[in-house]
Amino acid sequence: MNSESRNGKISIVGVGPGTSDHITPEAACALASAGVLVGSGRMLDALRQLGAISPEARYVALPASGMADAVTGALEVALCDAAGAGVALVVSGDPGFYSLARKVTRHFGRERVRAIPGISSLQLMACRLGRSWVDVATATLHGRDCPDANTLVRKWETSEALVLLLGASDDAVAQMKALAGNETLGGAWAAVGWDLGLPKEQVFEARTLRELTRCPYVGRLALLWLEKGS
Numbered sequence: 001m002n003s004e005s006r007n008g009k010i011s012i013v014g015v016g017p018g019t020s021d022h023i024t025p026e027a028a029c030a031l032a033s034a035g036v037l038v039g040s041g042r043m044l045d046a047l048r049q050l051g052a053i054s055p056e057a058r059y060v061a062l063p064a065s066g067m068a069d070a071v072t073g074a075l076e077v078a079l080c081d082a083a084g085a086g087v088a089l090v091v092s093g094d095p096g097f098y099s100l101a102r103k104v105t106r107h108f109g110r111e112r113v114r115a116i117p118g119i120s121s122l123q124l125m126a127c128r129l130g131r132s133w134v135d136v137a138t139a140t141l142h143g144r145d146c147p148d149a150n151t152l153v154r155k156w157e158t159s160e161a162l163v164l165l166l167g168a169s170d171d172a173v174a175q176m177k178a179l180a181g182n183e184t185l186g187g188a189w190a191a192v193g194w195d196l197g198l199p200k201e202q203v204f205e206a207r208t209l210r211e212l213t214r215c216p217y218v219g220r221l222a223l224l225w226l227e228k229g230s
Contacts, residue, residue, distance in 0.1 A: 008079040012101045014094045014118020017197030022119045035085020036078040072107045094120035098140040121223045124196040135160040149182040164224040172222040180209045188226040194219030
């Protein structure tokens with residue numbers, strides 16, 4: 001690796017759900033100026049179709065599963081290929097909300113990483129429900145096994161609400177049904193948002209999580225919101 005690639009900088013660009021309505025001007029500038037972009041193939045293709053990426057830019061698609069394992073190696077390669085043109089890691093939502101940013105910053109160091117905020121699914125869901133997310137506890141089940149429900153109950157009981165980033169469609173349904181089996185969480189007021197910020201967005205609400213599991217589910221990614229009562 002030459003000195004330029006060793007010292008190259010990375011922009012972690014939050015693009016929200018990836019639509020033109022939700023990409024900030026700062027993020028748009030970073031995308032347009034990057035020589036090499038790294039991210040999910042689906043997101044990179046969507047941004048290219050929007051014209052948000054330079055036609056001359058190269059991109060490295062991360063695997064659909066195992067992104068966290070592949071990202072630092074992909075960025076090392078991108079830094080070698082960028083030739084000073086800039087490298088951007090594209091993340092959906094906001095870099096600070098369960099993205100790859102933490103791992104990348106730890107690996108390369110804060111001095112080499114610039115994070116550009118985006119609109120998170122948490123912000124979108126709070127707006128759809130007319131709620132504040134100031135005193136909300138969060139956790140992610142995306143790409144993970146469902147944790148011990150008692151751990152989530154403790155978070156829920158000490159916060160205004162508990163918001164869970166769920167997995168893909170089949171995983172999300174299974175995760176909600178598993179949580180609904182818990183006596184405390186199953187009786188919580190609940191709402192789920194599918195594909196927030198995208199054209200096929202859907203938001204369902206129910207008096208309890210158990211009732212919510214009977215709603216029709218379609219979509220790619222979901223966010224679950226639980227409260228003590230509403």
